[in-house]
Amino acid sequence: MRYRNNAKLQDKLAAEYVLGTLRGRARLRFQAWLRDDAALRRTVAEWEARLAPMAAAVAEVSPPRRVWRAIESRIGTGAAKSGFWESLAFWRGWGLIATGCAAALIGALALQKPQIVEVPQVVEVPVRGMQASYIAILHATQEGQKLVFVAYAPRDSDELWVKNVALGDAPAAHGYELWGLPATAGEPPRSLGMLPKVEKGTIKLAAVADQSLKDFPALAISIEPAGGSKTGLPTGPVIAKGDCLKFW
Amino acid sequence: MDPAQNKLLEGLLTACARRDQAAFARLYQLTAPKLLGVAVRILRREDWAEEVLQDCFVSIWNHAGSYSAGLSAPMTWMTSIVRNRCLDWLRRPKLEVVLERSDDDAEDPLDEMASEDPGPLDRLARLADARALADCLGRLEVKQRQAIMLAFYDGLSHSELASHMRQPLGTVKTWVRRGLERLKGCLGSV
Numbered sequence: 472m473r474y475r476n477n478a479k480l481q482d483k484l485a486a487e488y489v490l491g492t493l494r495g496r497a498r499l500r501f502q503a504w505l506r507d508d509a510a511l512r513r514t515v516a517e518w519e520a521r522l523a524p525m526a527a528a529v530a531e532v533s534p535p536r537r538v539w540r541a542i543e544s545r546i547g548t549g550a551a552k553s554g555f556w557e558s559l560a561f562w563r564g565w566g567l568i569a570t571g572c573a574a575a576l577i578g579a580l581a582l583q584k585p586q587i588v589e590v591p592q593v594v595e596v597p598v599r600g601m602q603a604s605y606i607a608i609l610h611a612t613q614e615g616q617k618l619v620f621v622a623y624a625p626r627d628s629d630e631l632w633v634k635n636v637a638l639g640d641a642p643a644a645h646g647y648e649l650w651g652l653p654a655t656a657g658e659p660p661r662s663l664g665m666l667p668k669v670e671k672g673t674i675k676l677a678a679v680a681d682q683s684l685k686d687f688p689a690l691a692i693s694i695e696p697a698g699g700s701k702t703g704l705p706t707g708p709v710i711a712k713g714d715c716l717k718f719w
Numbered sequence: 720m721d722p723a724q725n726k727l728l729e730g731l732l733t734a735c736a737r738r739d740q741a742a743f744a745r746l747y748q749l750t751a752p753k754l755l756g757v758a759v760r761i762l763r764r765e766d767w768a769e770e771v772l773q774d775c776f777v778s779i780w781n782h783a784g785s786y787s788a789g790l791s792a793p794m795t796w797m798t799s800i801v802r803n804r805c806l807d808w809l810r811r812p813k814l815e816v817v818l819e820r821s822d823d824d825a826e827d828p829l830d831e832m833a834s835e836d837p838g839p840l841d842r843l844a845r846l847a848d849a850r851a852l853a854d855c856l857g858r859l860e861v862k863q864r865q866a867i868m869l870a871f872y873d874g875l876s877h878s879e880l881a882s883h884m885r886q887p888l889g890t891v892k893t894w895v896r897r898g899l900e901r902l903k904g905c906l907g908s909v
Binding site: 486490516521524528539541542708 | 740743744747751752753755756757759760761764765766767768769772773776777780781790791792794795796798799802806810839840842843846849852856867868870871872874875876877880895896899902903906
């Protein structure tokens with residue numbers, strides 16, 4: 472390898488690695504070298520010692536208490552399990568999601584045709600012709616909790632009607648994957664399929680909604696490679712999540 | 720970081736290696752705000768930064784045994800863990816970061832660093848342990864210093880630096896490389 476026995480190159484790579492400008496494949500390759508090269512690790516440590524004091528000028532940000540609670544729960548059992556389910560972002564603002572559900576629900580109903588053409592006047596009494604359905608309302612996980620996505624499926628249908636309200640397009644070579652989140656903590660999310668690349672479309676569920684959705688009180692959307700997550704679990708950032716309700 | 724503080728953090732890390740949870744809690748108390756500040760600065764999103772911080776502290780707990788006081792000061796070690804994790808995080812699909820870095824963002828946090836504003840340099844110079852570094856940064860050419868500070872504080876890649884500083888990629892790469900070389904020379908001589 473070219474970098475070996477080339478102290479000058481090693482020093483330059485180490486400096487840019489520590490600064491953060493060594494990116495992409497070069498960064499991964501460098502990390503691989505680091506693992507089996509103690510001298511290179513020392514060179515990196517020297518650069519860290521040179522540059523790390525810059526961090527002292529950064530303004531402190533007090534972490535909210537939930538961060539420590541999440542850390543404690545991850546190390547507390549000794550199992551130190553890491554993964555999507557423990558992911559902090561995932562649980563953020565969970566309680567906020569119910570807010571605005573009613574309005575979103577009406578929106579979700581309004582976009583449905585042909586079965587539902589009216590907004591219910593009295594919630595307790597289903598409008599004539601309305602089918603018992605599952606309705607999901609997803610909000611952005613980032614600040615603002617904006618309504619970004621709604622989905623709907625009659626309980627006896629295997630077609631999930633989806634509307635991309637404000638997700639925008641997925642990044643190049645990526646797509647959005649929809650996940651069902653089981654009620655039991657610790658159970659992994661299950662993929663419901665990739666979202667169509669259109670504003671309104673359908674997802675073919677593996678079985679009728681009453682089977683495919685009944686175990687999921689909530690849904691989430693993550694960014695995944697175009698063909699979907701290779702691992703069967705979300706690998707990219709979760710950008711939206713929200714309740715999945717029975718509407719009957 | 721003064722020597723007493725260094726010793727304290729070293730002691731806490733050693734205790735963490737022995738699975739002392741009280742020491743870990745104390746370590747978190749003392750260092751998390753600064754480390755979260757570093758992560759927020761790079762990632763621009765508190766939710767992502769909090770998640771990175773969470774992962775880093777789990778990692779610090781799990782790897783406290785491999786911390787070597789001879790190799791790095793405790794804060795240097797932890798800062799590097801956080802910065803590396805942030806940079807890895809930025810390799811994810813960038814949809815949202817791109818949105819938040821759009822040009823019409825009136826309060827672009829990059830502006831502070833990109834201007835001739837000596838703000839962070841002043842702040843550094845006031846900190847005893849960073850004075851030598853601040854002094855050496857101050858001796859770099861302005862563009863070299865800006866490129867290095869943007870890369871360090873904001874996690875900008877070469878191409879992001881080029882577009883932010885409106886310069887060809889090659890020029891920016893040269894600024895970074897020469898700036899780092901000069902920094903090393905300067906720090907070696909003070």
